Amino acid sequence: MSAVRQRKAAAPPPGCDGPASASGSRYQRAARPPARPTRSVHIALSLVILACMIVYGQRQSFLKSKNSYTVDNLKGGKPLPEWYAVCSKDGKKVYTVPADVGGGSGAVECVVVGGKEVVDTGSLAHVRRVWGEKGKGNVGAVEGSPDHIRKAGGITIVYLPPGHTVTPGFTDSHTHPLEYGYTRQLPLVGTKSVAEVISVLEDYVKAHPGGGPDDWITGMGWDETKWPVKEFPTAADFDTSPLLRGRPIVLYRVDVHAAWVSPIVLAKIGKLPDKDEEGGKVVRDENGEATGVFIDNAMRWHINPVLPEVTDEIREMALNIMTRDALALGLTGVHDAGQNPKDLDFFKKMANHGKLSALAVTAEKVLPPPYRHLPPDHAYTQMRFYTMLMCVDRATFCGDTVERVTGLQDGRFTLQSVKLVSDGALGSSGAALLEDYSDQPGWKGFLLTEEEKWAPLIKKYYDDGWQVNVHCIGDRANHVVLDGFEAAIGKDKAAGRERRLRIEHAQILTLPDLKRAAEMGIIGSYQPTHATSDMWYAEDRLGPERIKGAYAWRSYINNGGRIALGSDFPVESPHPLKGFYAAVTRRAEDGTSPHGKNGWYPEEKLSRVEALRGFTADPAYAAFSNNTGSLTRGMRFDAVLWDDDLMTVDEDEMLQTKVMATIVDGRIAYGEWKV
Template identity: 45%
Template sequence: MAEKVSMLKNNPKSSRSQSRSSLTQALAVALTTLVAFSAFRFLQREHSVVCSKTESIYTVDSSKPRVECIAIDGSQILDTGSLDDVLGRLKNMAWTSSLTLFPSTLTGMLYRPPKVIFIDPSSIIVPGLADAHAHIIENGFKMQLQLDGADSVAEVIERIKDHINKRPDMPEDHWIEGMGWDQNRWPDSRFPTAADLDSDPLLKGRPIALRRVDGHATWVSSRVLELMGELPSEVDGGTIVRDNNGNPTGIFVDNAIALIPAPEWTESQLSEYFDATMKAALSFGLTSIHDADTLPQMRKFFIKQAKAGKIPMRLYVMLNGHLEVPEKGQLIKYGKQGRLTIRSIKLYTDGALGSWGAALLEPYADKPDTMGIMRSTAKEMDQLVRNYWKDGWQVNIHCIGDRANHVILNVFEGILQGTQVGPNVTEWRPRIEHAQIMTQADLKRAGTLGVTTSVQPTHATSDMWYAETRLGPDRIKGAYAYQTQLKNSRNGILPLGSDFPVEGVNPLLGFYAAVSRLAPDGTSPHGTGGWYPSERLTRTQALKGMTLDAAYASFMENEIGSLEPGKKADFVVLDKDIMTVPVDEILSIRVVATVIDGEVVHGNL
C-alpha cells in the first residue's frame, strides 16, 4: 500500500485523471438521478385536459383555429387537438421520458392519466382576453361616484347629493370627486358651470371636481375656484373656459386640469381602486390589461403589489412620459408571479373630440372658431420620442384628431426612416393610441411604416351620435376606420381596448361594437345595419384584436394571446358562442370561468 501511495505521489497526472474520472462519474450519477426524478414527477403529475365536445375551443392559432381539447401542465399549455390525440401524445411523452430509466411495468404503475374536464356543450373557450388600452386606478376611482348616463345637469346634481347623503359624516371641506358627465347628452349640449353646482344648498361651498367622461375636461365648484386663486390668462396645451366677462366658468380642459389642487390619492385609496377594477376585470374574462397612463405613485404601487405577489392578472404598464421617468425603470415580467411589465411610455399630443380638444387640420364643423388643442408641439414631441427610443422604451402616443395623427406619423417616420441607425419597427413597435381621425393618406402611411394603431371600438359607437356634426361628411370617412386600418397594417395587427373607465370594462362591449357598429340597444345614426358598416371587423378579426394582436403590442405574442403548446394557460370559458350567436345576443353572454397560469381565478370549470 505504501508503495502504491508512493507511486501516486510520484505520478500527479494519474492522480488528477482519477479525480476527474470520479467527478465525471459523480456528475453522471447526479444527472441520471435528476432526470429520473423529473421523469417520476412527470409521471405522477396530474395534468388537466379541458375539452369541448363541439370543438368550440377557438385557439387564435392559424394552424389549428378550432380544437376539441387543450392539455395543461401547471401554468402552461402542453398540447392541443382531439381528445384521443392529446391523451395519446401525453402518454407517449410520459413513456418516452421514463422507459430509459424505469422498467415498463413500473412506468405503467407510476403513470397518472390526466384529469379530463368537459365544458357545457353550449359553452366555448377563447384565449384570455386583453384590454390594450385602459386606466386601472382611474376605473376604481370612478366607481365611487359614477356620472355616466346623466341626461342633464340636474341629474348630475342629484347623484352628488345622493353620494353625500349616504355619507353623513363627510366634512364640508372633503373633496367630492367623480367622473362620467357628458354635455353631449344634455338638451343644449353646453358645458356646465361652477354656478350650476352652487344652485343646490347641499353642494354650495363644497370643493367638487368632476371629470368629463373622456377625462379631458374637469368641472369644478366655486369653492375650488376660490382655492385656486388667481389663474393664468392662458395655458399651453389647455383651456380655461371663461364667460363673456373673462371670468372662469369652472371648466378646465386638457393641460389646464393640472391647475386644480385636488388632493393626491392615498395608498389606501390606490389599493381600494385597484382591487375594485381587478375584481370586475376578472369577472369579465380579462387576463391582461395595458395601463395607458401610469403616474409615478401608481408605478410605485404596482411594483409593491408585484413584489408581494398580489397582481391577479398580467399588467403591461405605460409610464406617463411627460412626468419624471426613472432612468433604469424598465421591468420585464417582474414580481413573484412575473405578471408586471414596465417597458413603454405614454405621451399625449391632443385632447378629445367630445370636448372639442382633438387637434384637427381644419376647424370644427360645429365650432369653426377652433381647431382643437395640441398639448405638445411637434418639436417637443419629436425630441421626447427620440430620447425615449434611444433609452430603449416603446413609445405609445395619444392621438385623436387628424392633425395630431399627422404630426406623430411625421415624428415616427423621421425616426424610422430618417437616420441610418433608425430602429427596426418590429423591435421598437411604436403605437398610436386611439388613431381616431386620420386622413386617407395617413391611414395608409401608418400601415406602410409598421406603426401599430391601438383602437377602442366602443369609442366609435359612443361618439357616432355627434362625430359627423363635429367633423363634417368628408373627414368622417377617415374616422374610426378600423377595417381600413387593419387592411393597411403591415403585419395585420389591430389591438383592441376599451379606454375604461371612459367606456365599460366588459370586453364584449368592444367585441360587439367592432362587429356591429351599433349601440348596445341595436341602434345607430345609420339604422340597424350599423354606423359606416364597411368599417366593421369580422368576429375572427375582433377576437384576434383582443387576444393575439394585443399580445403583439406588448411584446408577448410568444407567450400569450393564443392557445398553443408552450404558451401560458390563460383562457376564458363563455356560456355562449360569441363567434356564431346572433349579434343582438353577444352582450348577454356571460363568463363561466377565467383561468390564468392554469388556475381558475373567477368562476368554475
Template identity: 45%
Template structure:
C-alpha cells in the same frame, strides 16, 4: 371536472379509440348534458360488443369540492370549440395544462396518448384529469384590454356620474352621494370627487359651471372635483377655484373656460386640468380601487390590461404590488410623459415581467391632443360645428419630434394618444423621422385611439409598423354626433378600422374603461356590427359605415394575440399554444357564430390565469 376515480368503474371503462376521437370532428364526444349542468365528469362503460354495440354513457355532475389538479385537460363535448387563435386560427377539442402553462392541444385521444408518452419519458405517474365545458360553451384565450385606466376605474365606482341627462340631475347625484356618507356629510372641508359626466349626452348640450354646484345647499361651499367621461375635462366648485393660485390667461395644450367677463366658470380642459390640485389618495384607498377593478375585470374575462398612463403614484403602487406578489391580473403599464419635466428615458430602468410575469413597464405614454367630445382633438381644418377652432395640440410638434426618437433610441416603446387627423399626422411624421436612427417597427410604436385619419396617413401605419390601438365602443358612442362635428366627408376617416387593416397595420382592441364599458364583448360586438346595443346607427341597422366593420376573427385576435404582440409578450400570452401561459376564458355561447345581438348576453363562465380559475370554476 375530474373523471370519477372509483377503480371498479374505471377498470370497466373503455378508452376512446382513434376511430372514436381522432381529428377535430364537429361531433359530440358524448350526449348533451341536461339543462342547467355546466361542468361534468364522465365515465364510459361498454357492454360486450358480442351482445350489443350500444355504449352506455354515465354522467356524474362534479361536486364543488372536487380539487383541480395542477395537470388537467379541458375539453368541449360537442366537437372542437376551443379557439386557439394560433397562426391558423385553429379550433381544437381539448387543451392540456400542466402547472401554469399549456402543454398540449388537440383531439382528446391524441392529448391522452401524448400525455402517457410524456409520463413514460419522465418515468413518473401522474393522472391527467379530464374536465368538460357545458354543451354550448366555448373556450378562448385570456382576453386583454389594450387601453384602460385601472385605478381610475376603481375611483369611478365610488360616485359614478355616467347616464345623467342634465346638469341638474348630475348635481342631484353629487348631493345624494354626500348625504350617503356621514363623514363626508358632516365635514364640509373634505374633497368630493366623482367621474363620468358627459355634456354631449345631456338634453341641453352645454358646459356646466360652478354656479350649478353652488345652487344646491348640500353641495355649496365644498371642494368638489368632477371628472368628465372622456377624462379630458374637470368640473370644479367655486371653493376649488378660490383656493387656487391666480390663473393664467392661457394654458398651452389646454383651456380654462371663462364667461363673457373673462372669469373662470369652473371647467378645465386637457392640460389645464393639471392646475387643479387634489389630495392624493392613501395607499389603502388605492388598494380598494384596485381590488374593485380586478374583481370586475375577472368577471368579464380579462386576464390582462394595458394601463394607459402610470403617473408616479400609480407606478409606485403597481411596483409595490408586484414586489409583494399581489397582482391577480397582468398589467402592462405606460409611463406618463410630463412635457415640463427633463428627459429621463436614458436613466430610468424598464420593468419586464415582474411579479411572476404580472407587471411590465417598458413604454411611454404621450398626449398629442385632446378629445373629440370636448373639441380638443387637433384637426387639419376647423370643426364643422365650431369654425372658430381646429382643436389644439397638447404636446407641440417640435417636442414630439424631439422626444419620440430619443425614447426609441433608448429602447422604449412609444405610445401616443392621438385623436384628430392633424395629431395623428404629426405623430406619424415623428415616427417616420425616428426611422433615421432606429428600426421603428422593432419597437412597436402605438397610436392610442387613432380616431380621425387622413387617407394618406392610413397607409403609413402599415409601412412604418405602427400599431393602431383602438376602442370600438367609442365608435358607437360618437357616431351620433360625429358628422355634425366633422362634416360628411371628414367623418369617413373616423374609426376607419377596415381601412387601417387593409393597409397592412395591426389593430389591438381596448375599451378605455372607465370611459366605456369594461366588458370586452361589448367591444367585440361594436367592432363587427358598428351599431348600438339596440341595433341602431345613423346609417340604419346595417351599421355606421358598415364597410369599416372587422371580422369576428380579427376582433378576437384584437383582444388576444394582437395585444400580446403590442406588449412584447406574444411568445408567452395571447393564444392557446403549448409553452404559453395557461390564460383562458370559458364563454357561455359561441361568439364566433351566434347572431350579433346574442353576443351582448353571452356570459363569462370561468376566467383562468396561469391554469387556475380567478373567476368561476372548471
C-alpha cells in the same frame, strides 16, 4: 261424491235482452272498458320522459353539480389539478388563436395544461390516446406524456358544459386601472342633464353624511352632448343645492379630458392667469371669469395641485376594485395607458410583495374621503399589467429617471413603454384638427405640446430603447406624431417595425396618413366602443369627407396595419364583449346606429376572428409578449370559459354571453367550472 257442475249461461247475441233477474230487471251487458295502452306505447312514452329527464338533468347538473372547480382555497372550492385537459364533446369549441398573423381562431377539441402552460392541443381522441383519461382505464401512450401522468392512470379531462366555449383570456390594450377604481365611488355615465347629476350627488351625500369643506367628492362620466342643452355646466350649478353648497367637488367628463368643479374648488385654486398656456383651456364667461370647467392641460395646472394626496392604501383599494370587475368580465391582462412615477412605485411594491398573483380575500374597509370604502368580501387573483410610463412633465424626457422592468413577479408587471399625449378628445373639442371643426368655424382644437417639440421628444425615447405609445385623436395630432415616428425610425424600416410603436386611439387620420402609418408598422391601438359612442355627433364635427379616415379599423388592416383592441376604461365600460360587439356590428348596444341596422359605416367592420384576435393575440404582440394571448403549446393558460360561442352566436344575443370562469396561469381566478 259427485260434483254438481253449473254451466255458465251464454251471453245473449248483440241486440238481445238477457233473461230477467230475480229482481225483475233485465240483464245488461257491461260497457266495454276503454282501450288500454299497449306495451310498445308504454315503452315509447317512458323513453320520451327519460330523454327529457336526461336533458334537464344535464342542464341542471351544471347549475347544481357538487363536482366543480373554483378559485384556489376559496371556502368550499376545489382547485383545478396540476395537470388536466380541457375538452369539448361538441366539436372544436376551444379557440387557441395562434400567435402568427393570419392564424385565425385555431379551433380545436382539446388543450392539455401542465402547471401554468399549454403543453399539447388536438382532438379528444388524440388526448385519450397520448395522455389517457383518468378513471377510464386508459393509461395513455409513452410518447408525449410525463411518466407520473401515465402512472397515475391518465390525465383528468375537464369537459366543457354543453354549448360552452373556451378562448384565450382577453387583454384590454388601453386602460386606466387606478382611475377606474377611483371613479367607482360616483359613476355619472348615463346622466341626462345637469339636474340629474345634481340629484345623483345629493343621493350620494345623503348616503355619506357628515361631510364638510375638507370632505372631497369626486366622480366621472358626465357628457353634455347627451343633455337637452348641449353646453358645459358651471360651478354655480352646484350651489343650487343646499346639500352641495360649500362642498369641494370635482367631476370628470366621460373622456377625462375636462373637469367640472364647484365654487369652493375655484376658491382653493385661487387667481388664474389671464391667458391659457398651450394645450389647455379654462372655460370662461363673457367677463373672462372661470365658469368651473377646465380642459386638458388646464386640469393638471390648476386642479391637480389642490386635490387630496393619494396614498398607497387608496391605490390598493382602487386596484382591487378594478381587478375584481375585470376578472369577472374575462380580462386576464390590461395595458395600463400611463402611470406617473409614484403610481409606478406602488405597482412595483405590489409585485415585490407578491400581491399581483396571490389569492386575496378583502373585507369592508373605510378609507379617507373621497375614497369611501372597499366593497364587501370578495376573492380574486390579480392579473397581468403592461404599464406605460407617463412623466409628470409630459413635454420633457424622463426615461432616464425610471428603471424599466420586464416580467416582474413571473410576468405580472412589465414597464418598457412610455405614454405621450398629443391632443385632447373629440367630445370636448380638444382634438387637434388640420382644418376647422365643422360645427365650430374658427376652432381647430390644440396640441398639448408645441409641434416643434414632438420629433425630438419621440426620438429621445426611441433612441433610449423605450416603446413609444402616443395618444392621438385629431388628424393634425396623428400627422405630427407620424412625422416624429418617421424621423426617429430613419432608414432602418425593419428595425422600426420591430419596435412596435403605437398610436393610442388613432381616431381621425387623413387617408394618406392612415396608409403611411400602416406601412410603417405602427400599431393602431383602437377602442371600438369609442366609435359607437361618438357616432351620434362625430360627423357633425368632422364633416362627410374627413369622417372617411375616422374609426377606420378595416381600412387600417387592409393597408397592412396591425391593431390591438381595448376600451379606455373608465372612459368606456371595461366589458370586452361590448368592444367585441362594437367591432363586428358598428352598432350601439341597443342595436341602433345613425346608418341603421347594418351599422355605422359598415365597411369598417371587423370579422369575428379579427375581433377575437384583437383582444387576445394582437395585444400580446403589441406588448412584446411571447407567452400570452394564445392557447398553443408553450403559452400560459390564461383562458375564459364562455356560456356561448362568440364565433357563431346571433349578433343580437352576443352581449348576453356570460363569463363562467376566468383562468390565469392555469388556475381559476374568477367563477366556477361546473362538470
